[in-house]
Amino acid sequence: MDDRPHVTLEDVAREAQVSLATASRALNGTTKVRSDLRERVLAAAEQLAYTPNAHAQALAGGAHRTVGVICHDVSDPYFAGISRGVMRAADEAGLLVMLASTFRDPQREIAYISMLRAQRASAILLVGSGFEDREWERALAAEIEPYQRGGGQVAVVSRHRTLRVDSVQPENREGAAQLARTLTAQGHRRFAVLAGPRALTTVVDRIRGFREGLAEAGVELAEHDIVEAAFTRDGGHAAMSELLARGFDATCVFAVTDVMAMGALAALREAGRSVPEDISLAGFDDIPVVRDLAPPLTTVALPLEELGEKVMELAVRDNRGKRSRILRMPGTVVVRESTRPIADT
Amino acid sequence: MDDRPHVTLEDVAREAQVSLATASRALNGTTKVRSDLRERVLAAAEQLAYTPNAHAQALAGGAHRTVGVICHDVSDPYFAGISRGVMRAADEAGLLVMLASTFRDPQREIAYISMLRAQRASAILLVGSGFEDREWERALAAEIEPYQRGGGQVAVVSRHRTLRVDSVQPENREGAAQLARTLTAQGHRRFAVLAGPRALTTVVDRIRGFREGLAEAGVELAEHDIVEAAFTRDGGHAAMSELLARGFDATCVFAVTDVMAMGALAALREAGRSVPEDISLAGFDDIPVVRDLAPPLTTVALPLEELGEKVMELAVRDNRGKRSRILRMPGTVVVRESTRPIADT
């Protein structure tokens, strides 16, 4: 790609009439350098628009200033919130963030980790639900472990069954249980759940917690009441449409993410069903936009930005040799207008 | 950071009992290598979980497989849409994308470009409106030009006055004019505009186009009818609130972005004003979520993903020496329920 030569440290040293070593030291400020020499070096660098070659620096043992963040989709609002926190923390630590979207393709995830290893990123963050899939877990571990052995830091948001890494774990199970308690307290007794793939730990945890919460009120959630679809807005739309087509008697629908709830809301609107008059709808995550929907969505609020900050902090703090840490982040039920009390029938 | 040694090519070569050169060639597939030797090398690399050091590769003249993308805020839905396109195109080209958010801080923008230069990224994409600010333009050019001179590719989304780079330019002016025509055709004669900082080229262009479109119907937009606020959802909320507090007689409000329109919608709802019964509201961009608002938003649709794909394509295609290209991307007015026809008063 590069056929025109870059300005190198050597050019700067020559221009400033000092040795390579002195130029390097003047620029890095590591060792004391006679002030007039330093001035000359700085001036030369400035004049030549010199930028150090980070590859050479890294190779020569300089610090690595980059961390990789791998997520399912940077354009998903859930991730967008987390990424704000990541970016802020990275900025404070003077780190350059390399972001990648896997679109939930395991191959692509592995490929990105491999590239990040090749770049010798100082840390890798995995943001998003793990898969409960032996094959995937094995392949992931095969990339992650050598990376860690080589001194790489790894931290994840969400629960991963097998990875030995620091993690920030939203309390999906307890949050969903709390939501269930809130909804049964409102008088709801018949529920349906719009879920993503059951191979995702997040989905599994939320369904389980919701079920447990319902059980406390003596309400049972049948498998038949759970509709599985893509973990996206369109998946929510499809799942709700299926429910509508099938006919159902729930008074309240729980979509395991806000993004899916948005799709469900659209499907309901298109079908001429009013929320919450005809049916209540709740989500999970509290992505910013749900406040602006009509009606605003009842949900379980997760401190998204904080999740991002924390995972970055875990990765930055050195943890080799120590056992992996788990930071649990509770959710908070936020009741808005998409759910309403109902008299028991 | 790294105190435990990495597995190097030398380890692989030793394990496979071949020379460094042969190991390198076997792994890269550049030159023919006797098949049994290649087998041995591949097996050794596999067994040792070898990953090449990208820094060493880059330094030794290997290809750079990374492109940097700098935007205002990765969590902004406008950028989220574009980033999907960028990611897809990058993926096809086998590129690793390094993403960064500047939060509209010129200092941070410069710092990121500098880091990307240091990384010798093969291309840098700037996504988002430029500032009409001499000082900023100068500082930006001071980073960009040496980068280009060194063979770096640069492409931008949006209009930048001074940068000599390939660009994808949404037709903000014409799109806004079309919107104005649509709205005047609906009978509206009195307008207000919710705008971001006038230093942003995008804001300037949209206001100008809107004004021109109105003028065709003999409608004038006074400076007093333009409220300037932050280029965010909260900015839209604040601007609309100010308008409400001040009292105004417009029948239609145009927010220069959908994100601002969302804030405005919330402000109107809080003030007990119905859209479109009491007042019509239109935005710009057609970010996915505006379909799901109540009411769905009338807006000017931009092909966001395509913008992202195109800017990546421009950057990947080699263009040194040639003059910079401009790809204009038209917007399309989409009338939804947030605006309604009105009888002229």
Place this chain on the structure above:
DNA sequence: CTGAAAGCGCTTACAG
């Protein structure tokens, strides 16, 4: 086809 060797652009002991 294969190997010894130079070189990419830095940093950092090691002597002065």
Place this chain on the structure above:
DNA sequence: CTGAAAGCGCTTACAG
């Protein structure tokens, strides 16, 4: 404090 030199881990002419 300063400089000459080794070394980081690769790739790629250049000879065999």
